[in-house]
Amino acid sequence: MDSGAWPTLRVALHVAFFLCAFFILRQVFALVRDGDGAKGQKARRRGLPPLPSLPVIGLALLFAAVLGYQASWQLAGVFRPEFVAFMQSHDRREFNPAHLIQRGRILDRTGEVLAYSQEHQGQVFRLYPYGPAFAHAVGYTDPRFGVTGAEAAANTRLNGGAPDNLAAWSGLGLHLLAKDKRLRGQDLVLNLDARLQLTALQGLGSRRGAVVVLRPRDGAILALASAPSFDPNRIGPELFQGANASTPLLNRATQGFYPPGSTFKVVVAAMAIEGGFTGTLNCPADGYTTSRRYPKIRDHEFYTGRGWRGHGDLDLPTAFSESSNVFFAQLGVRLGHDALAAAAERFGFDRQVRLYPGADRAGTMSTGRIPRLAKSDLYGLAQASIGQGRVLATPAHMALIAAAVANGGLAMRPRLLADEPPAPLAGYMAPATSTRLTRMMRKVVSSGTGKGIEVPELAIAGKTGTAENPRGPAHSWFIGFAPAQDPDLAVAVLVEHGGYGSATAAPIARDLLVQARELGIIP
């Protein structure tokens, strides 16, 4: 037998083996039909085989169920993402088709490749050309450590298990029936923009922090950066072990809880506008407190006692643009506990929002936390009103709040996948309120605390934040959008222990918006 003819002969023998076995089955059934006694003979006259007894039917059904379940692994295993991932790294059978599935690429909105698969010596490796830059948003796929992020969200599609056209269907059919090796998964396009994401990470530099860029109109996420990060090309157990202070696995953008500081004044201002607040509040230089037992909340610790007379009587827009803590602490107490609770409800605090369909923990963003304060806790209320104390927020939620202001009060569901249709998430405020807030936020950048980042042709509207925290220097915040009149992008920047919001976070946001304009994202 020469080796040239063997492959053909092998298939012939294989087929003959099956045919022979099925012929035996046929013979057996013929014998059962013909020879099963009087009942059988009677039935044969009617051309029917004798009915099997009840226990036989039961057993046959039981084993049919087992075979059906077996088929769900053996034939349709491609629909089980974890199974495919397991086989890709732990199955040493070279002919296992899972090794040769061309998993689809993950692309950004401009077609830049963020993840792709490459075959090397019979094994397929998943490569991430940008390394840590997209680790949190794109995720990783690793047989030992699972699949996360967008890789997990669209796993079946990436593995070719969700065909959407005839060619893809026939490819899948060939794969299922004949274990055709050329199964190619579909590419996945994200809303992310690689250039903005890299700019954001560059802005953060070696500092810890997060940047979120959203399109207010439709919720598209253009940047979702968290630093420090990890390299999805090299996932190892050490990443998941031990108490690493920098916690690279934590997606600070979606899961990092920080006191929002003055950026929270956007929420309080919206509350005040909707509550019909007009007029002024007196803001003395030595500050405001609800009880003598607590330290006073002040605007400028530095100036106190050096002849600064304080802001005096302030109205809401001026207090907002000057970010007066004394004003907002008083305003919050005046509005009361119920208003804060109502705002927590309205702005969707204490929720989980998914960033793509069927998202796992890695694919959801947490919104901020506003705990229910005791009725007697007025000082806690005053602190909460300036974004300190027990109020916490995630950068993604703050970006969502900025985007809602930019979009007439309506927050759109944040979307990472390009083909997911836009959908409203919640109305954070009335359109009229958003118009007034937009004007106030524009004033922050044109003449208030954020005037250092003013770029006239961009007309950035925003709010700075400097959030004190017990672990070190204040966190630096900036949330905003541009252009103020017809916003195309909303942004939230957080730099851990970055100091003044106007000094650290705001320039990063400005650089992003300027680059977006250069890229044509903002026309």
Add this chain to the structure above:
Amino acid sequence: MTAATVPQDLGRVWALRRSERSLLAWCLLCMTLGFTLVLGSVHSGGRVIGIADLLPLFTYALCLICLHLVLVAIRFRGDPILVAAGAFLAGFGLLAQYRLGAFDGPDAQALYLFPAGVLIMVAVVAAFMGGRYRVLAAGPWVWGGLSLAMVAVLLITGQRFRGGVYALGFTTPTEVLKLSVVVFIAGFVGRHAQTLAQWDRRLHLPLPPWRPLWPLAAFWAALAGLLMAQRDLGMIVILSVALLAMLVAGTRRPGYLVFGLLAAGGLGYLMTAVFEHGRRRIEAWQDPFADPTGDGWQILQGLSGMYSGGLWGEGFGQGSPGYTPIARSDFVYSVVGEEVGFVGGVLVVLFFLIVFSRGMRIARRSHDQIGMLLATGLTAVLATQTFLNVGGVTKFVPLTGITLPFISHGGASLLTAFATLGLLLAISDTGTGSPRKASRPARSPRAGVRGQAKAPNKTPAETQTKPTPRRKRASKRAPGSGDDGAAG
């Protein structure tokens, strides 16, 4: 039977077993194709094929021929289809084992297991055919006592390995329980069928009679306790299903099934709560991906192999079953799935279903209570074992670590499967082989049609014998109900 009738009788049996002959020939052809496939891939892999490589196929052919000739010689008139289905499965197993290298080098003597199994099967058929299996029911407690003693001795002297207890040389003598316990229950239930069937209403519930049941319950508690100490959960399940099937078949009280299932549910819950070993298996079954390189490894490797096989497989000899854990025994079904694909798995399951349906038919048509109970129990044992193995490998049920009858390589398991098949065949022969023993009343319309057709010279006087308990019960019921539903 006079000496003059012998040649004629032989000729008639020869003619009667024509279908068996043709089926066995096809089985042989099928396995020859399979062996050629393996040998071809070995050859194309660069190895020279020697005469030793052909030995398993020759053994198989010789065994089939001898089996058939002996069955004719002893004038066996039992089920030919069961013989053929068993021969196919055993051949398939031999092929799979050969392909897995079970007969290479130092393991070559393992090949003797196959003819030994066939020999045991033929011996059992010859010993118990023609109604002689009824002697097994003579002293049920002998079998019960022997079973308990054997498990106890094994527990004391055996060695522990991979969570189980094994006797010297890693044999598993507990496999014999599948026969001895079934024989015990058949004898016991056969003897007390009438009292066991008398349920009465207590506490507003129909409850089984405690007085005849308690020795059985005590035996079961002891047996299950001993087996649990060996962590042989699979065996407990197999024997319990057989017990329930035989109780229901013997008493026609489906209530036993209800109570049995309740007890099984409670016990199962208790065991997973108490035994870490069992709980880990349940967890690995529910979510193998929680620990894919640890507890989930076996099942996932098996499934990976099957996924590699796909619908048709690459053919015998083409896969890499070396990567499947415990491929020769517990996971042999996964190797079948890898090499001959899903279709191969369906084939194996279909042949098993033929064996079970023939077993139930034998139980239904048996001429006496003992035969019916034995056939029911033996079929239940085979079916449960097959279900637990195939279901375990395909992740349908948790892994119980038991073998696939006829196909797995476990020595004792293979021999027991052959002996079980032999006993089933022996029961199927009742009533026609030896007229003296035939006990079915001739007026029953379904009493061995083949017997009436093939042996018209029998007179009603010849077929009249001592009434058996089953016949007594059957005569109470309406005629025609005697055949149905006996197999529980």
